[in-house]
Structure formats: C-alpha cells, structure tokens
Amino acid sequence: MNNAFWREAWRNNRTPWHQREGDSDLHRFVDKFPPPPALVFVPMCGKSYDLIWLAQRGYSVLGVDLAPEALQGLYAEMNHTPVQQQDGPFVRYHAGDITTLEGDMFAVGSEHLEHVNAVFDRAALIALPPEMRQRYVTHLRKTLPVGTVILLISLDYHGGHDEGPPFSVAHSEIERLYHGVASIEQIDHYECSDRVSPAMLEGSRRAFNTVWLIHL
C-alpha cells in the first residue's frame, strides 16, 4: 500500500471509498468536537465532502493527501480556485476555511498541527496495512497537541479475506495503538454489511463500523 498505489487509484478515478454526501457518523457525532471555529485535521482526506461540510458549520479545516487529483477535485466541488504555494515538502492550497497540504502524511510535523483541536479519521487508519498503522498512530500521537479530540471510524469484518484496503482492524488493536491516551471509548458500533463490497464479505457475510472517541 505505497504512495504509488494511491496515485494510480486517483489517476484512474478508482475511488470507491468516496461518499458524495459525506459521512453520517460525522454528522451524528460532530458535537463531540470543540465548537466552531475549532480547527479540525483530516488526515488522508481524499476529496472528502466532510471538509466542506465542516467548513459550512464554521469549523476551520486542515486536510492532507498525497494526491493532487484529490485536492483539486475538492476545490472544484466547492467552485473555488485555491491559492497555492509551496510549503516545504508540501503544496499548500487555501480557500475559505479549508487549507490542504498535498504531500505525505508522514511529513506533517507538529508545526503544521499546533493549533489543531480535533481530528476526523474516516478511511485513513483502516486504509493502511498493519505495519503502517502503528507508524501512522505513533506519528499522530507525536505531532498532535495534548487535548486533541479524535473521532475515529473503524471497520471490522469477520472471516473472508483481509486484503484491504479497507482493512479489518480489531478493537484490541485500536486499544493497543491508543494505549495510554487520556481516554478512549466506543461511542457506537453497528453493522454496515450493506455498505461494503461483496468481495470483502466472502465467507463471512457481516461487517461492522465502530465509532471511537479518543482524547489525547
């Protein structure tokens, strides 16, 4: 699951994870975030409508994705031409209340995240293979301010193949990755078998989403 894999997916317009209407768990649980104009960081944001939805509610939004097609698609959706500038290893785009960094998530430093209050992780952690998940969470925990609130949507499916993305991530793994934070709780858990590809359910038939609320 290297960067070339994702670039290829975007170049070929193969983005089955994209939700045109945004994420219903974010809509249900946005009140767990500090109130607007808090700054919400969306790692591996793609062209997620969630960034626009958050900005419409008065949040400031910072996204990062390695694919220029994703970020250009996002601003096109908003009918905005963003201001673009080089920022170290990133191309920084800015329009309205939405700033995005085009580049590698692992190059984002605490200098980029020092004002972040909340994180929305949907299809980011679960898009990564096991060895990268540890690296990803370690990086987030090292670079985000203490007190940041994370809303994380995880996915688990039982049996069948586990060749993601998206990957099935056990609750025990999430608890291990976030061990030692100020608090971690499951605030919802529901079946989502009707929303995942039939190939993922082969031999298993059931998939579940869990919504986690984490305070660093």
Ligand SMILES: C[S@@+](CC[C@H](N)C(=O)[O-])C[C@H]1O[C@@H](n2cnc3c(N)ncnc32)[C@H](O)[C@@H]1O
């Ligand atoms: C499964 S998609 C999810 C996108 C978005 N979160 C959503 O819900 O629509 C994963 C995204 O992560 C991006 N990505 C993967 N590895 C990355 C990395 N190392 N740095 C930045 N973005 C990355 C990909 O380009 C892709 O857009």
